Amino acid sequence: MSQSAFITSPLIGRTGELARLTGVLERARGGEARAVLVAGDAGVGKTRLLDEVAGQAARAGTTVVTGRCVDLGEVGLPYLPFTEILGVLAADERFSAVLAAHPAAERLLGAGADPARDPDGRLRLFEGVAGLFAELAAVAPLLLVLEDLHWADQSSRDLLRFLLSRGVPHRPDPGAPERRLALLASYRADDLHRRHPLRPLLAELVRLPAVERLELRPLPDAEVARLVRALRERPLPEATVRGIVARAEGNAFYAEELVAAAGAAADGMPSGLADLLLIRVEQLSETAQQVLRTAAVAGRSVGHELLREAAGLPEEELESALREAVGRQLLVLGDGGTYAFRHALLREAVYTDLLPGERSRLHGSYARLLAARGRGAQTAAERAHHYRESHDLPEALTASLDAADHAQRLGAPAEELRHLETVLDLWPSVPPDARPALAGVGQDADSALAARIRYTLAGNLLSVDQLEAAFRYSSEALALIPAEPPSRTWVWAAATHVMASSHLGEDETALSIAHRALGVAERLGAADAQADLLISLANLQDGGRTSPAGQERLGRARELARSAGHGPVEMRALFNQAVSAFEAGDPEACLPLLAEALERARRTGLLSSIYPLGMRYLQLLVMYTLGRWDACLSTAAEAETALPATGAFATGPALYVAVARGDGTAAERAQALMDGASDWMGRLVGGIVLTDAAALLGDPEAAVERMREALTALGDDSGRRPDVTVRLAALCLAPVADRAAELRGGGDERELRRWTDTATWLVEQARGSAEGDEAGRPQGPEGQAWLARAEAEWTTAVSGPDPAAWEKAVAAFDYGDAYEQARCRLRCARALAAAGRHGEAVECARQARETAAALGAVPLLERLDELIRATPSPGGCPVSPLTARERDVLRLLARGRSNRQIGEELFITGKTASVHVSNILAKLGAASRTEAVAIAYRRGLIAPEPAGSG
Template sequence: MAQIFGTPFIGREGELARLTGTLERAAAGDPRAVLLAGDAGVGKTRILTEAAAHAAATGTTVLTGHCVDLGDVGLPYLPFTEILGAAAADERLAPAFAAHPAVDRLIGQARGTAPDPGSRLQLFEGIAGLLADLADLAPLLLVVEDLHWADQSSRDLLRFLLSRGVLRLPLFASYRTDDLHRRHPLRPLLAELIRLPAVDRLDLRPMADADVARLVRALGDAPVPDSTVRRIVDRAEGNAFYAEELLAALPGDEGLGSLGDVLLIRIEQLSETTQQVLRTAAVAGRRVGHDLLRDAVRLPLGELESALREAVGHQLLLPDDDGSYSFRHALTREAVYADLLPGERVRLHGLFAELLGRPGHPPSSAAERAHHSRESHDLADALSASLEAAGHAQRVGAPAEELRHLESALDLWTAVDPPDRPADTDPVALTLRASSAAAHAGDPHRAVQLTRHALAQAGPDTDSELAARVRYTLAGNLIRIDHLEAAFTYSSEALALIPAEPPSRTWVWAAATHVLAARNVGRDEDAEQVARQALAVAEELRLADAQADLMVSLVGLSPDNRRTARGRERLTRARDLARAAGNLRVEMRALYSLALGCYESGDMDACLTWLGDGIDRARRAGLLSSPYALELRYLQSLLLYTLGRWDECARTAAADTELLPAAGGFTTAPALYVALGRGELDAAVAGARTLLSGPADWMATLVASIVLTDAAALRGAADDSARQVRTAIDALAENSSTTLPDVVVRLAALALSPVADAAETARLSGDAAGAAHWSGVAEELVGLARTTAARDDDGTPQGPEGLAWLARAEAERTRAATGPDVPAWERAVAAFGYGDPYELARCRRRLAEALLTADRREEAAEQVRAALDTAVRLGAGPLREDLAALVRRGRLAAAPAADDRIAALTSRESDVLRLLGRGLTNRRIGEELFISGKTASVHVSNILAKLGAASRTEAVGIAYREGLIEPEPVENG
């Protein structure tokens, strides 16, 4: 930071100590981020500058990035572009960039080997890796100023770096609290970040009156009268910047009512030339390059330098290391800009637009040019610049900013005379391009709106191929938000608009979309006929990616479907074709079908392999939030839950949340199943309600329905659980091609548990009417399960998972009708042996109850022991309590409870466990306990074995749940 202050540092010693303490922790290997919050003028920049000076004095290199306020214009990744640009210019740090070519396009040095410009996550990971390598070369501090003005891509990148724990160096970021209105886009990010263990918040409150008085007296060239000090203290209200400006404006501040008035009084004391330079710089923004300012003011060099020297001397402008100038405070710039005459403002904006449009300016300047052109009412140039800015945003992987620029261009289109519009585009194609950007930005509903707008613009004179492309694009977007009947209508219209002969690429892709839409509404014969015809045309035209897409669809229409070895061979071939053609969307579709087919057939190892391949491809391509990649991530999370890897499931959900679009919340929803299993019912239900509160989404409805049904079942609410099943069926069947989606077998089985409990209770208490009622409800639910499990929703037989849920539903129905039945529960236990330890344990508990009823006590105890082992390992508290109650009720000789196992820890192991809870390494544990790191490692291994934990993290989690260790208090700042 090149900020220079002539003012003494007063009243912020405690806050500065917090920041320097953070730097010391980073030097010791514990990097953290600090979010510095405060009102405008309270001293954020001042304390950051002081902390940066302290860092520099201790050998730390400070890299600073600024966010700027240019209205609706998005400058993607601006603060990080500045940070990396400064690092690239440092000869000590520059060599590290060679290993991270993905970052090159961000700093304008893209080489031929640069990755696909659409690979957003690859860019994020490249930046994270680069920053880690830079930190190995030299101690670094990152500073991001004015985060309240950050563009969405910068906010997403900051979330990625902090939420994933990949930032290996300290970071300070400031923002204005008085700018954060209720709907400010920074608010949700701050809410996420301040919950992270490696992120602290430091609030800069207004200075105490005594400190403001000290500051005023220290600033005065001569002793300041007490009456003047009191007056300034009263008016400044703890705002250090206001106090400084009030003092500087003396004696002309009498009667001034605002900070802006005070600032203008100060500026009016300067020479007319200096005022002209400040007015011009204010139009440029908070910062302006020397050459651009020189060209704009059009003064002789000597006069310009004299004016700049006067502005710097009065601490209104500050010179930066890169040869640019910054207003010392944004409030100064805002006051100068607001004081411009309307015509003067328009003229200066036009001048900057003209200068930025000349050859030699980087592509990133197009966004600024668009802003200046709009403000100067040059709408034709604003349109051209907006399109250039959209292209730049696309190249650097900033789809949200690309969308904003394209929408700005659409707004300008009708206001620009036809001769002045770009000749190489039209509003329909431009709107389609915006819909694609919306889809990439993770906003499928906006993508649908834009494509509908394109359709409305496509009149009878629109080229038939473009009209067809609009319709099949709209159909694809509608499928994404589960508007399936409408999607089929538009895909049918697309096919009708263009003939199959002569063969064309547009017809093939219209057909491929129609096949998918037809399948989703149950028109399989139509889908198969079109798919086979289109596949032949795709082969004739050598459209390998279209071939692959159609092959995936045909596998779903064939008896050799994705669950069969033959079907997966064909899907693998489709994957290879799509990969060779470079069509990642189709490749992801094939990979998802492969993984799902393995999951449905119970081949969990193969499923994990395909999931790893698919998610790795999505990650390297930057498509983790795209269609099919989202489904892959959901399936991975679901598989981790199903296999009993609950801690990993929860960690994956937490790590993935920061890059998920609003429509992708279902991806991490299996973590809600973990919360249910561990007894966190309120949190799980709240998460399900959140999923349902967003835009209509079939997958979100599915997982929320499972959570709400199981939560009601765990609470023993028979009526509520049955009602949840009916509600889910209504919601899911609305856009489903079948009356009953296949998840209904699971929902019915879950709801049958409390229903069977209610029936048993009524029967044992002699309530014949109650028993009959609940038996009737059970029959209704098992009927739903049987209907669903007879055939999957694509018409094929259910796989092992569906059959296991059916076996459980049948066992619960029998329990409701006549009581616990050993053979029925043995079938359920056997069915869940395909690879779901939690549901297997829940069925073992019911089998143990049935065995006790049959007086087969030893076998019951064996089932309880097996279930208890699983419950302890998973941390499934409610199940463990149920098993403990069964042991007491049946006086069974069960396995030692978890508390007994934990009591077996030695005193030394308990000490080691306490330090594990603090996150210490084996070496640090050894230092704390005066033992060797190797001995500490042995103790850690023993602890993991005794707690049944697979990792240090899982052991700590078990210890917290069992009350062996208590979380240490965290200081809030």
């Protein structure tokens, strides 16, 4: 077939998909950043559609940049598609100033990788890349295209998750510049087997409001026939067209390849795609086939110089062969003097057809050529891949170690761990004299490496509450490496094991190892490890972190971590300092600590790491506790905008406000947190809100069930009760006590006993949670306050309301929790009224009412008003729910005065009078001023004016 007989593939049968993507581009050009995940089977037309969209975008003035993922097995090259994108942008003068101002660009491109170990370095990298793309899009509209996402390395997947869930599609504040950016990412749907690592990421991304999914289905037969006819300048026989349509099965690439192979000298048409592709390859000259086979071993694309050296051909022969392959559209020209296979399936077919010896020899050639160009970190993963496939195990081992170090510097822990695991697999098969030495390790290198892998894994497991597994791996790490001679590896293994041990309640083990490791860290001058161990010790001894000794250790740890430049450990110290203030019953003191810590996290690029997220939640919790609910809601909204998809860390206390204010959607939102929460915080918030919502509805069965579900979800391998048990139990006890009160004296003794037994079980849960951990340390003022409430509710359930017990609960919440104190005052007022102490009951209820009104806690306000109305005054008359000032306003309302006139007579402003009028209408349940006066007369709250009074 002559080259002129094959024309460029037209876009057929994709009108709807094209319109949808061009609509996304239009919205992006208008400042609304969007992303579309384009799915489809191999060859269905994803690349062709994206090419069409990219062409239209470029013609409209959008800068289009493509990054491609490549198949290098389980490891891959960290951040490859994003590196490719930034490399193209770096060559564009329009973006040079922005790129120069962002260290993230330099770091991904390799020149600025920080060799210092920093496990949270990739968080700074991610936030830097998000900011970089936002600023680039401010210079010119951008379209980023990521191809073959199913081959993406884990770090690229993690960065994509970050950009879409927390970065690029979101504007941090209303004044931020518009983000004229669209991102299109394609992947093979038929490659995503059940355990493919891309599957959970896709499930997560498609739920984001700025992300869409577009699935390219096979083309209808009529559209395939149109495509087949359009591909040839000369018409094909109809029988041939029908045969191609039948065999293509709606796959545009299959159809193109069948058309391209039509008329070739072959014995019949191929039954499989590999055979089909190889037919076209075999039509080339022997030299061109040799070049294709050599290029296939390199990967999807290869540079001209590297291909020439690997093929071992003179320049003229190579150029002639390449011209032939490009002319037959088997290879396409890429940027920077590279050649790429027109489709990944073509490369796979050629690679699979290689003889085993031929494949091994070519891999070895590429590995040696890359090594000869310098053992640069950027080629380490590629060299490791080629050495493994060529069965050169010593060199594969060395290259894998280099690749692990490079991944660590880039902030790609998943790739680092996989490379290290490869090293462990290879180590026994490599003779000792061929093994590389591990710099800085004085003992047996394989033991040090194995320990490093295990304590790294243990730390990751701790962050996802896999405590038993973390303890097992940290134990193995500590056993693999001796304490003498002293080494940083042993110190960090020990520090990790201390944390794992303490999480499982093995405090004696943790203390013993911590003191020993601290001494070693001091001798080595390892300030970061010293800081980490001091934090653990602050929690483990001398009364814990709330004690003066604990506070002193946390302060030292904070300064040591900062001096060592170890941001994650500094964040751990700051988190513990803030939590200790809250636990000590001083929520007000938390706020400046938290403000400083979060600002520090922002400056160091660690806002998305676990401890700053915890401090974000604590900041909102303190605002909620102190009754600053509007500030809590606004701060939560800001946090969601700046760091979306952070779940309960940014929304938890806002949900507490919602349920307290009677928001009917609060329980639904909490259930969504429980159903989708992969983090402990989501389960905590969901459990609290759902239990409280059921209790507020007066449903004891549902409340207890919600509590049980929450405790199951929050349980860990240690077997200890979660600290929140006391709060959940106290919440459940309220409707349980009310149900018991209803049954008492009603004759159903069996049902009454069921609920009193339930109350006893609940109070035992509360006592076990609050009264002390395994080391005998009780919870702080908050836990003791919830226990006091639980005890008062239990007394109400089993013997009736006790004013003294409720007065104790009210006093216990005096440390600063305004809402819970008001709720206890309501229960106390009911107990006082039941005891005939009506005046005290009304006064107690009025105090609670002021708090409820200020907070906007409508359900609590309604219950208090109902109690106040129903409680007789000492003289036997109903007590007014109105304040003295409101009664004055009501009397003037009865005289027909306007707000301005009321203000003049009472020496207040008209606006203040209007507020009093609104409060009166709300308290009396009136829709108008006239109705309020009528209700007041009817209830005896005001007396009729004497005749002539005006």
